[in-house]
Amino acid sequence: MAISLFDTARPWQPLRATIQERISAVIDAGRFVLGPEVAAFETELAAYLGVEHVIGVANGTDAITIALRALGVQPDDEVVVPSFTFYATAEAVVGAGARPVFCDVDPQTRNVTLPTVRRALTPRTRAIVAVDLFGCPAPVDELRELELPVLEDAAQAMGASLGGHRAGALGDAATISFYPSKNLGCFGDGGAIATDDGRVAEHARALRFHGSRDKRDFQYVGYNSRLDEIQAAVLRVLLPHLDGWVEGRRAAARAYLAAGLAEHVEVPAVPEGADPAWHLYVVRSDRVESIAAALADRGIQARGYYRTPIHRQPAMAAYATGIELPVTEGLARTNLALPMSPLLGSAEATEVVAAIAAVET
Numbered sequence: 428m429a430i431s432l433f434d435t436a437r438p439w440q441p442l443r444a445t446i447q448e449r450i451s452a453v454i455d456a457g458r459f460v461l462g463p464e465v466a467a468f469e470t471e472l473a474a475y476l477g478v479e480h481v482i483g484v485a486n487g488t489d490a491i492t493i494a495l496r497a498l499g500v501q502p503d504d505e506v507v508v509p510s511f512t513f514y515a516t517a518e519a520v521v522g523a524g525a526r527p528v529f530c531d532v533d534p535q536t537r538n539v540t541l542p543t544v545r546r547a548l549t550p551r552t553r554a555i556v557a558v559d560l561f562g563c564p565a566p567v568d569e570l571r572e573l574e575l576p577v578l579e580d581a582a583q584a585m586g587a588s589l590g591g592h593r594a595g596a597l598g599d600a601a602t603i604s605f606y607p608s609k610n611l612g613c614f615g616d617g618g619a620i621a622t623d624d625g626r627v628a629e630h631a632r633a634l635r636f637h638g639s640r641d642k643r644d645f646q647y648v649g650y651n652s653r654l655d656e657i658q659a660a661v662l663r664v665l666l667p668h669l670d671g672w673v674e675g676r677r678a679a680a681r682a683y684l685a686a687g688l689a690e691h692v693e694v695p696a697v698p699e700g701a702d703p704a705w706h707l708y709v710v711r712s713d714r715v716e717s718i719a720a721a722l723a724d725r726g727i728q729a730r731g732y733y734r735t736p737i738h739r740q741p742a743m744a745a746y747a748t749g750i751e752l753p754v755t756e757g758l759a760r761t762n763l764a765l766p767m768s769p770l771l772g773s774a775e776a777t778e779v780v781a782a783i784a785a786v787e788t
């Protein structure tokens with residue numbers, strides 16, 4: 428049976444007619460940028476996350492750049508970021524004018540920890556970006572001990588929670604991506620910033636519109652970075668279904684374990700108090716190449732993520748001199764994402780595990 432890595436087309440099919448109606452309504456209203464759909468979605472997402480403010484922006488990368496600036500990051504400040512994450516996390520730090528300082532991660536959760544962040548601190552550190560990697564919330568509460576602003580990059584973690592709080596509500600501010608393959612994906616690019624801090628929200632709101640609060644006076648050099656009305660209309664239809672889809676992902680993760688996956692590869696650890704959203708289900712093995720080949724033979728997609736970690740990327744050379752991140756390097760070589768979607772059932776999970784079990788040790 429062919430099984431794809433993720434499924435961006437099937438989960439929302441039952442909502443197709445409603446989505447088309449809402450898109451038509453936007454077209455009929457003739458208002459396409461920063462209108463009532465964006466305002467309503469911001470309110471609805473804030474209620475879902477349990478935060479005071481949500482600001483829709485053009486994508487999750489801009490969300491990080493804008494949020495860092497709104498948190499007070501200035502040119503040449505240092506911002507601690509993991510290297511084992513999507514490139515955009517660090518790119519957005521440079522976009523804010525700051526210097527990324529790469530830190531290592533925990534081998535089991537694949538997230539930053541208090542000690543890994545602490546090792547990267549200097550007197551110039553102005554903020555920390557904690558990524559909820561693969562949908563597992565980062566230990567943001569523990570990072571508070573460092574008394575620096577924490578930006579939660581929750582791009583991959585919509586629907587997850589930690590200690591009863593939702594991913595996206597854990598940091599001083601959080602950023603979200605609605606890229607189509609994400610847990611809450613729109614039909615193009617989209618992103619958001621979430622925060623309880625009114626001043627951060629106001630600053631971010633101005634930055635997304637060229638640094639202006641009223642479209643007349645320009646306080647900052649900002650960005651043209653707005654969530655559009657059509658994407659907001661789509662997201663308003665999808666948001667009420669997010670928790671159900673995430674439950675489907677959790678059931679798929681349980682099906683992998685029930686099929687015996689942990690006997691063959693290292694499965695991701697779940698930190699105490701965390702309920703991950705399993706954006707990706709990423710295992711670890713020293714035999715990833717042969718496992719990936721065996722899966723491909725059976726039509727099952729699998730992919731190693733971030734094989735070249737960010738601190739080894741050519742564009743980041745200026746920020747990576749002398750940096751050694753052994754856990755990141757090891758994970759980059761040995762991780763493999765298995766198929767994951769809200770609709771992945773136990774028959775598919777069993778097939779994936781059987782293919783892995785058949786690989787010669």
Ligand SMILES: Cc1ncc(COP(=O)(O)O)c(C=O)c1O
Pocket residue numbers: 486487488489512513515516558580582583603604605606616617618
């Ligand atoms: C961890 C992480 N941060 C940031 C981003 C950037 O989001 P976007 O693609 O919406 O710019 C992504 C995804 O693409 C991501 O996975």
